[in-house]
Amino acid sequence: MKPRERFIAAIKRQETDRVPRFNRYVGAVKQKMAPIFGVDPNEFEIKQGNDGVLIQIGINGEYSHRLVGEGETYTSEWGVKYQGIHGFNQPVEHPLKTAELGGYKFPDPNKPERMDAIRAAMKQYHQDYAVMVDLSCTLFEAGFHLRGMENFVMDAYENEQFVMDVIDGLSNYYEKIGNRAIQEGIDVIRIGDDVGVQTGLIMPPDKWRQLVKPYLKRMIASFKQTNPDIIVKYHSCGDFSTIIPDVIEMGVELIGSMQPCGALADPFKIKEEFGDKVAFLGGLDVQQLLPNGSPQDVREGVKKVLKAYASGGGYVWMPAHYVNVDVPLENIWAMLEAVKEYGNFPINID
Amino acid sequence: MELLSRLADSVEQGQSDNAKDFTQQCLDQGMEPNNVLLEGLMAGLNVIGGRFKRNECYIPEVLLAAKAMHQGLEILRPLLSDADAQSLGKVVLGTVEGDVHDIGKNILGMMLEGSGFEVIDVGVNTGADKFIETLQQEKAPILALSALLSTTMPALKKTIEALATAGMRDTVKVMVGGAPVTQEYADKIGADGYAVDAATAVDVAKSFL
Numbered sequence: 001m002k003p004r005e006r007f008i009a010a011i012k013r014q015e016t017d018r019v020p021r022f023n024r025y026v027g028a029v030k031q032k033m034a035p036i037f038g039v040d041p042n043e044f045e046i047k048q049g050n051d052g053v054l055i056q057i058g059i060n061g062e063y064s065h066r067l068v069g070e071g072e073t074y075t076s077e078w079g080v081k082y083q084g085i086h087g088f089n090q091p092v093e094h095p096l097k098t099a100e101l102g103g104y105k106f107p108d109p110n111k112p113e114r115m116d117a118i119r120a121a122m123k124q125y126h127q128d129y130a131v132m133v134d135l136s137c138t139l140f141e142a143g144f145h146l147r148g149m150e151n152f153v154m155d156a157y158e159n160e161q162f163v164m165d166v167i168d169g170l171s172n173y174y175e176k177i178g179n180r181a182i183q184e185g186i187d188v189i190r191i192g193d194d195v196g197v198q199t200g201l202i203m204p205p206d207k208w209r210q211l212v213k214p215y216l217k218r219m220i221a222s223f224k225q226t227n228p229d230i231i232v233k234y235h236s237c238g239d240f241s242t243i244i245p246d247v248i249e250m251g252v253e254l255i256g257s258m259q260p261c262g263a264l265a266d267p268f269k270i271k272e273e274f275g276d277k278v279a280f281l282g283g284l285d286v287q288q289l290l291p292n293g294s295p296q297d298v299r300e301g302v303k304k305v306l307k308a309y310a311s312g313g314g315y316v317w318m319p320a321h322y323v324n325v326d327v328p329l330e331n332i333w334a335m336l337e338a339v340k341e342y343g344n345f346p347i348n349i350d
Numbered sequence: 351m352e353l354l355s356r357l358a359d360s361v362e363q364g365q366s367d368n369a370k371d372f373t374q375q376c377l378d379q380g381m382e383p384n385n386v387l388l389e390g391l392m393a394g395l396n397v398i399g400g401r402f403k404r405n406e407c408y409i410p411e412v413l414l415a416a417k418a419m420h421q422g423l424e425i426l427r428p429l430l431s432d433a434d435a436q437s438l439g440k441v442v443l444g445t446v447e448g449d450v451h452d453i454g455k456n457i458l459g460m461m462l463e464g465s466g467f468e469v470i471d472v473g474v475n476t477g478a479d480k481f482i483e484t485l486q487q488e489k490a491p492i493l494a495l496s497a498l499l500s501t502t503m504p505a506l507k508k509t510i511e512a513l514a515t516a517g518m519r520d521t522v523k524v525m526v527g528g529a530p531v532t533q534e535y536a537d538k539i540g541a542d543g544y545a546v547d548a549a550t551a552v553d554v555a556k557s558f559l
């Protein structure tokens with residue numbers, strides 16, 4: 001069975017031979033691991049057993065992959081000024097200084113080169129592997145870049161119309177590039193908006209329903225119009241459980257990253273509640289377990305996640321975020337081995 | 351009295367304009383500035399802090415309340431006598447090296463301020479040197495360190511060690527926090543205090559006094 005078929009079957013909540021994998025590693029870990037596998041760092045994720053590839057475009061794709069020297073700055077085409085801090089680009093200046101769009105111009109979604117990376121990935125991988133295009137940092141979170149996180153969440157109370165105008169502009173942009181990506185024949189489109197923190201949503205669910213959901217809904221409907229078979233994935237960090245029913249209602253078939261905090265800390269309950277309507281991706285704790293646990297702890301953690309989410313299908317393996325530089329090599333091995341050992345159907349874990 | 355509780359309510363509800371107006375009205379009625387601060391502005395912020403701790407409100411509501419408090423404080427500040435302005439103590443606050451998350455740190459700073467501490471916020475991605483330098487400059491007895499990434503938790507330990515090397519470990523109380531940090535980890539690295547949320551962190555800071 002081809003990895004792509006396995007990946008898609010899992011999202012359609014079918015059991016196949018094994019649970020598909022979608023591990024993601026930060027650049028420095030790829031550099032460290034690739035020589036051990038004897039592969040190129042750019043190929044590492046596929047070579048270590050992933051069933052799909054991810055291409056990021058938009059605000060996040062641009063800022064999180066651009067190499068900026070320590071302390072150096074650059075201004076993106078969105079007008080956001082970033083500074084390089086320990087390999088991460090931190091927004092330090094936002095184009096929307098007040099709660100007004102004024103003459104702000106969103107970037108042009110129709111630039112031809114925006115599809116280059118996607119076309120290359122389709123050519124190289126799509127024959128065998130699933131191709132997911134990530135629009136993440138799509139609506140509410142993209143507003144953090146344009147306006148600053150604290151300002152934007154306060155605007156959601158004090159200047160609702162402004163927030164909706166920003167999100168409208170963003171959703172027009174992302175709808176267009178998303179549809180272009182879908183026309184390239186990709187399998188999954190990923191919308192990502194970090195609206196969760198450790199204990200729940202950043203803002204009341206009704207605020208999200210009023211200010212964000214209508215635009216998300218419009219965008220997803222447009223994607224489905226372009227290709228009714230396109231799979232839509234929704235991502236949020238933190239505990240976003242209160243809006244999972246809304247997300248499902250809009251036609252999302254895959255959700256992640258199931259960071260085990262707040263109400264998401266009990267994967268069995270989440271699977272029971274939503275497992276007949278949506279598939280899951282993620283779930284293994286990267287805050288404590290993966291970096292600080294013993295290899296045996298990691299094994300047990302993997303078993304728990306697989307038992308809860310993968311039983312009966314409907315699950316793609318990944319930790320709850322990137323594997324970061326603080327994860328010891330032996331824990332990475334323990335994770336990969338445990339997924340290999342226990343991630344086969346029928347899931348048989350006690 | 352009535353007016354003070356309306357002032358507290360306006361802070362709690364994050365109504366900046368009202369907070370400003372009511373602060374002025376309190377003063378116009380001849381109330382003591384320090385009273386207005388304690389029983390109006392700070393009282394309001396403390397209520398929202400408690401609600402946040404119990405998970406009964408959301409992050410923007412805390413930010414708005416702090417903003418409202420600051421509106422009132424701006425009017426009061428020039429009127430507070432030196433004795434009134436005596437703070438509970440100075441706290442140097444920052445996010446550790448390699449880490450740029452700052453919402454949790456900022457909320458903590460606001461709560462500390464709202465409880466009467468003087469907060470010196472050194473920002474994000476702060477190295478041990480900078481913390482030590484600021485502690486010395488300000489003669490501050492409390493250091494509050496925030497880390498949001500498992501990869502930057504070791505910087506908490508590093509900072510505490512640097513403090514010891516600088517011979518300041520006995521004169522500065524250190525508290526640590528942030529999403530991945532636990533009481534267990536705080537104990538392991540020899541921190542003096544830990545809290546899971548900002549309101550509890552204020553209690554921890556007070557226990558240092």
Ligand code: B12
Pocket residue numbers: 064085086088149194196197198237238239257259261286287320321322324409448449450451452453454455457458494495496497498499500501525526527528529530543544545546547548549551
């Ligand atoms: C918003 C956010 C961001 C924003 C931050 C914007 C900003 N201005 O702060 C941005 C986009 C910049 C960001 C970047 C990254 N992030 Co981030 N982020 C988050 C998110 C979604 C919410 C954090 C937040 O604001 N919480 C709200 C505040 C109020 O909570 P808090 O900070 O925990 O603070 C409370 C308590 O902890 C306590 N407290 C806090 N500090 C202190 C200090 C003391 C002394 C005390 C006593 C108490 C205390 O009081 C606060 C209030 O009650 C979390 C998800 C999560 N589950 O937390 C991920 C999260 C923290 N990020 C994560 C990651 C991986 C990253 C990146 C590496 C991703 C990447 N490659 O781009 C980068 C790293 C950047 C860097 N070098 O720092 C991971 C960390 C995983 C791990 N291994 O630990 C998380 C957990 C998401 C996940 N799914 O796993 N992120």
